[in-house]
Amino acid sequence: MYTLKKSLGQHFLRDENISRKIVAALRQRPFIQLLEVGPGAGALTRHLIGLGDVDFKAVELDEEKVHYLQETYPVLQGKLIHASILDIEKPFPGKFTVIGNFPYNISSQILFKMLDWKDDLETIVGMFQKEVAQRVAAKEGNKTYGVLSVLIQAFFDVEYLFEVHEQCFNPPPKVKSAVIRLTPRQAPAFRDEKSFFLLVKTAFNQRRKTLRNAVRSLFDETALVDPIFDRRAEQLSVTDFAQLTWKMR
Known part of the structure; x- marks a missing residue:
């Protein structure tokens, strides 16, 4: 069999109905x-x-899970990449889709x-910690709306x-989960x-300040008179951020 490694944040899905729902969402x-x-x-x-x-x-x-999967599902020989997702190169030529119960x-x-791979991705279906999923999906005006929300939704x-x-x-x-x-x-x-990317990250780095104070270094004083700079980062839509890049130094 195999052991569970807390150091890798391993929580394995055991509900077959949920597995089928995730795969069904993928196949749409x-x-x-x-x-x-x-x-x-x-x-x-x-x-x-x-x-x-x-x-x-x-x-x-x-490595233990790689061996377990190869022994349990022989068809996986040659199809398993033993590495961190954060370290690998693009796994396919051309367009591809990603699925996963992502390590939280x-x-x-x-x-x-x-x-980094966005130009080649067709779809991503993933299970995340509920708070992360909510952050990715959050719209402007929501306290969970931030860098991740804007950059992904762009x-x-x-x-x-x-x-x-959880069961x-x-x-x-110890946390809730959600699929997006x-x-x-x-x-x-x-x-x-x-x-x-620079504007979004700078704006949310001091999210409690008005945009004028948070991103002052990126704009000339003449641009900063625009009323949009009276708002805070969480009040700007993805489109607002995009349009502001044209006024940057």
Whole structure:
């Protein structure tokens, strides 16, 4: 069998109904190349390897789980990448889809990794800690709206699909979980990606201040007279941030 490693934040899904719901959400959009992140004991993997005409790979950091999966599902020989998702290169040429019960301790970092691959992603279906899922899906004016919300929503439509009870896992985590789906969207018309990322991160770095005080270093004084700078970062939409990049130094 296998052991659970707290150091890797391992909480394995054991509810078959939830596994089927996640895979059903995945299959609502077509794909031919699929990467599973953190297959663990194979709760999703056992459903994914049966999908016809799909080039499947999985990335797993835990060597013990890699061996377990290879022994349990021989079809996975040559399809498992023994590494951290944060360290690997793009796993396929061309477009691909990502699915996973993402390790909660690095879930935000995984989402930023997905931004690196955004031009090649067709869909992402993932289970996250509920608070992270809510943050990704949050709209302006919400206290959970932040850097992650704006940067993900600039490039993806976010669907908050359903929540998952703690008892659906072994061991039960101390946090709630939720499944979201990300699908690519046309990015807003910002001046350039570097300016957009810098503006968003700078604005939320001092989110309690007005935008004028938080991002003063990025704009000339003449630009800062615009009333939009009276607002705080959490009050600006993704489009607002994009439009402001054209006024940056």
